[in-house]
Amino acid sequence: MKTLAGWILSSPATLAVSLFLIIPVAATISVTFTAPGGTFAPYVDFFSSGFQRTVLWRTFEIAAITTVISLILGLLTAYVVSRSAPWMKSVLIVLAVFPLLTGVVVRSFAWLIILGRNGVLNNSLEWLGVIERPLSLLYTQTSVVLALIYIFIPLMILVLIGVLENIPDDLLQASASLGASPTRTFVQVVLPLATPGLIVGAVLVFTASFTSYATPHLLGGTRQMTMGTFLHQRAMTSFDWTSASTVAAIMVVVIVTTVLVMTRLAKRLNPMAS
Amino acid sequence: MTNRIHPLLILMTILVYIFLLGPLIIIFGASVSDTTFLAFPPQGLTLHWFENIWEISAFRRTIVTSLQVAFLGTFFALLIGIPAAYALNRHRIHLPGWLSTLFVLPILVPEIVIGFSLLRSVNVGLGAPVFATLLIGHTLLVLPYVVRVISASLASFDFSIEEAAISLGSHPVKSFFTIVLPNIRSGVIAAFILAFITSINDVSVSLFLTGPGISTLPIQILAHVEQFFDPTVASVSVLLMGLTIIVMVIVERTLGLTIVAK
Numbered sequence: 001m002k003t004l005a006g007w008i009l010s011s012p013a014t015l016a017v018s019l020f021l022i023i024p025v026a027a028t029i030s031v032t033f034t035a036p037g038g039t040f041a042p043y044v045d046f047f048s049s050g051f052q053r054t055v056l057w058r059t060f061e062i063a064a065i066t067t068v069i070s071l072i073l074g075l076l077t078a079y080v081v082s083r084s085a086p087w088m089k090s091v092l093i094v095l096a097v098f099p100l101l102t103g104v105v106v107r108s109f110a111w112l113i114i115l116g117r118n119g120v121l122n123n124s125l126e127w128l129g130v131i132e133r134p135l136s137l138l139y140t141q142t143s144v145v146l147a148l149i150y151i152f153i154p155l156m157i158l159v160l161i162g163v164l165e166n167i168p169d170d171l172l173q174a175s176a177s178l179g180a181s182p183t184r185t186f187v188q189v190v191l192p193l194a195t196p197g198l199i200v201g202a203v204l205v206f207t208a209s210f211t212s213y214a215t216p217h218l219l220g221g222t223r224q225m226t227m228g229t230f231l232h233q234r235a236m237t238s239f240d241w242t243s244a245s246t247v248a249a250i251m252v253v254v255i256v257t258t259v260l261v262m263t264r265l266a267k268r269l270n271p272m273a274s
Numbered sequence: 275m276t277n278r279i280h281p282l283l284i285l286m287t288i289l290v291y292i293f294l295l296g297p298l299i300i301i302f303g304a305s306v307s308d309t310t311f312l313a314f315p316p317q318g319l320t321l322h323w324f325e326n327i328w329e330i331s332a333f334r335r336t337i338v339t340s341l342q343v344a345f346l347g348t349f350f351a352l353l354i355g356i357p358a359a360y361a362l363n364r365h366r367i368h369l370p371g372w373l374s375t376l377f378v379l380p381i382l383v384p385e386i387v388i389g390f391s392l393l394r395s396v397n398v399g400l401g402a403p404v405f406a407t408l409l410i411g412h413t414l415l416v417l418p419y420v421v422r423v424i425s426a427s428l429a430s431f432d433f434s435i436e437e438a439a440i441s442l443g444s445h446p447v448k449s450f451f452t453i454v455l456p457n458i459r460s461g462v463i464a465a466f467i468l469a470f471i472t473s474i475n476d477v478s479v480s481l482f483l484t485g486p487g488i489s490t491l492p493i494q495i496l497a498h499v500e501q502f503f504d505p506t507v508a509s510v511s512v513l514l515m516g517l518t519i520i521v522m523v524i525v526e527r528t529l530g531l532t533i534v535a536k
Binding site: 002003005006007009010012013014016017020021022023024025027028073076077079080081083092094095096097098099101102103104105106107109110111112113114116118119120150153154157182183207210211212213214217218228231232235236241244245248251252255256259 | 279280283284286287290291293294295297298300301304311312313314353354355357358360361362364365368369373376377379380382383384385386387388390391392393394395396399410411413414417421471474475477478481482492495496499503507508511514515518519521522526
């Protein structure tokens, strides 16, 4: 009876996910294997084009740099926040949640105002006399990475505050009373205990930047295409759905592999488990 | 405790927070600028660009569509997500472990792939109208948040109260509505708000599911930025930030903001 009730109650959601997610995505991936020209023809096509290899590599690079920088800045910031006085901590958390809840389009758009030809940065540099003519700061890999770091740092900070708060204060006090300097305590006590959380944060930021659309679209344009903007261009400008499906399939493989490998790594590196 | 943090670390944290909030302040400044192009600091002050939002019919239409999709999508996600979360908590031992993984799949699969696949299979394949496909996409998008937040509040609910009611002769369905639901009310409110804000801000799922006449606000913003580089988008952004502040206050009052970080 109980089993039946459980199944009945969860069936509408199960049905929705199966019908509108699993089947459509499986169909998208399967067309890449039944395309005319052979089973792997779309993949051979994809990887034989230098341009498309560049897009894939660039997306990797952008996501990796974004992840590493967000990880470092996020960890240090989260450490300070988690050690702050309670009222200060609440204020800092609220200030990190606010950008997180503000949409990606709005936050990417902010960087258009800052990095544009007549943007805040160019105007300030001209006013200071550092440059004479405005620099082209937009539509570069740097502008995309900068905006993505901006988008994902709040997420990283919030994930890591949660992780650092779970580290018992006694451990840090024990370390200090045994004579370790704050830096040594951080490296030898905090860092190992935070590793599983750092991996979770890294996976979240990497997968989200790898699959992002709005930020590379606004700040990278067609000059700095990533897998997301390329998928859209293939589907809606070239109307080449087989090619778009191939891009989609590669994205799914990259994301699923990353998540599986990293969650396994997180389990293995968890000092609490051993 | 605070005095043990290295001053350089505190300086860096301050810089990170300036980096986090500076750009949002710049948007605010640009939205009231008296110029026809985006400028910061604002040259003269005007609220013209806020009026302009309502004068541009495309913005009016997409704001209405975005609100409709967010309300309906969240409603449907709650409709199917609450029973699922209830089953997962109440009957967990009778259900396979993969079932809970199934409901977070929409987060695991890249949003842009979900959008494209729905376009291919549901919109073009099944001939479903654009609005219906968009609604399906948003329901899927927010379902994981609903299941997770509701599960979190059910985890702290003592099911023996419900069992007591049932053993005293109350119908299970009635017991759910009179005993379980009131107890997880704040979870439902938080789930609604999180889902709503996620839906309102979504780009990647909506990207492929908008057609002639039907678009959502973030997609319209992207289109507008490309054509006109005027402060209208900055004022729309300020309105969206205002919405975010309202949402934060409500979340803080109901469940506490920590729910957002989970």
